[in-house]
Amino acid sequence: MAGLIHYLVLSGVLFAIGMMGVFLRRNVITMLLSIEVMLNAVNLTFIAFGRFLGSPDGQIIVFFVITVAAAEAAVGLAIVIALFRHTESLNPDAFRELKG
Amino acid sequence: MASDLILFYAFGAIAVVATLLVIAQSNPIYSVLLLIASFMALAGLYVLLDAPFVAVTQIIVYAGAIMVLFLFVVMLLNAPREDALEASGSTEESTGARALGLVLAMAMAIELVWALNRTRILGFAFPEGRGGTSWSVAELGRILFGNYAFAFEATSILILIAMVGAITLAGRHLTEKRIPNPEPRITSPEPLIPSPESRIPSRSPWQA
Numbered sequence: 001m002a003g004l005i006h007y008l009v010l011s012g013v014l015f016a017i018g019m020m021g022v023f024l025r026r027n028v029i030t031m032l033l034s035i036e037v038m039l040n041a042v043n044l045t046f047i048a049f050g051r052f053l054g055s056p057d058g059q060i061i062v063f064f065v066i067t068v069a070a071a072e073a074a075v076g077l078a079i080v081i082a083l084f085r086h087t088e089s090l091n092p093d094a095f096r097e098l099k100g
Numbered sequence: 101m102a103s104d105l106i107l108f109y110a111f112g113a114i115a116v117v118a119t120l121l122v123i124a125q126s127n128p129i130y131s132v133l134l135l136i137a138s139f140m141a142l143a144g145l146y147v148l149l150d151a152p153f154v155a156v157t158q159i160i161v162y163a164g165a166i167m168v169l170f171l172f173v174v175m176l177l178n179a180p181r182e183d184a185l186e187a188s189g190s191t192e193e194s195t196g197a198r199a200l201g202l203v204l205a206m207a208m209a210i211e212l213v214w215a216l217n218r219t220r221i222l223g224f225a226f227p228e229g230r231g232g233t234s235w236s237v238a239e240l241g242r243i244l245f246g247n248y249a250f251a252f253e254a255t256s257i258l259i260l261i262a263m264v265g266a267i268t269l270a271g272r273h274l275t276e277k278r279i280p281n282p283e284p285r286i287t288s289p290e291p292l293i294p295s296p297e298s299r300i301p302s303r304s305p306w307q308a
Contacts, residue, residue, distance in 0.1 A: 002104055002148070004226060005216060005217075005219075006108060006112075007149070008216050009212075010112045010115070010116070012209065012216060013209060014115060014116065014119055015208075016208050016209030017116070017119045017120060017123060018119070019201075019204075019205040019208060020123060020201070020205040020206075021123040022201075023197075023198060023200075023202060023204065023205055024201060024202055025123065026198075029128045029131075029170065029173065029174055029177075030122075030128055033122060033131055033132065033135055033170065034122075034123065036135065036162075037119050037135070037138070040139065040142055043154075043158075044145060044146075047145075047146055047149045047154060048149060050149075050151070051150055052226055056235045056239065058151075059235060060244055060248055062154050062157075063154070064251060064255060066157060066158070066161050067255045067259065069162070070161065070165065070166055070259070070262075071259055071261075071262035072262075073166045073169055073170065074169065074262050075262050075265045075266055075269070077169060077170065077173045078265065078266040078270040080173060081177065081270040082269045082270055084177050
């Protein structure tokens with residue numbers, strides 16, 4: 001039977017993949033998707049620990065994380081749209097107007 | 101419970117492979133669709149963890165709503181044609197930062213797996229808590245509106261602020277300032293079809 005350690009390792013691998021996406025990709029939308037991947041990896045940890053401890057709090061916190069992820073996606077995509085209108089690009093290297 | 105382990109590895113493999121492909125895809129539309137597959141696999145893992153309501157919420161809210169929002173933006177911005185610009189626009193400093201980021205992410209993955217392997221005192225098996233039954237939606241709702249009532253209300257304010265922020269950031273008024281408009285804005289309500297006397301210019305040729 002799959003134990004807690006299996007889920008934690010899977011969650012760590014997923015989180016690292018999401019982190020890799022944020023670092024490697026030069027596309028703002030894909031970077032936001034990678035952030036969603038990282039949030040989901042954390043969700044998996046919460047659920048696994050909630051199951052391990054026999055507590056419902058893990059599932060409750062996952063609902064809050066999903067809500068925060070929805071808010072983050074809405075605001076993040078609005079920023080992406082505003083940036084795209086301004087610079088006609090999705091590459092974060094193009095957003096260097098604040099650079100001295 | 102060998103089927104449990106098989107299902108875990110199946111869902112876990114789908115999640116990891118789909119997420120890796122999300123990172124590797126150059127077309128954002130395929131990335132979004134692959135991420136939906138990854139979220140479905142995670143929902144299956146939640147079912148294995150006796151959290152069916154979270155699994156359904158994951159599919160409805162994440163795969164259904166948030167990913168559709170992403171798809172909507174990807175198609176709105178016509179993003180796939182940005183790929184050539186993305187490939188050519190990376191500078192040397194960006195390449196160095198990416199290499200460093202890749203090394204850091206790999207180091208973190210290895211470190212996490214190594215640390216988790218050292219903490220085998222957590223045990224392998226889940227306890228048979230609550231007699232093998234999962235928490236029902238009624239129980240979860242009672243806890244959500246009882247112990248977590250304040251956090252729940254704070255979440256509603258968060259959603260409201262996110263809504264206002266999204267409208268403010270992506271609103272039309274941002275572009276109207278940038279495009280110079282030679283004609284003055286019509287402020288007074290006027291009929292779409294002007295009346296004949298208003299259409300006659302004040303200095304018409306036959307008046308001169």
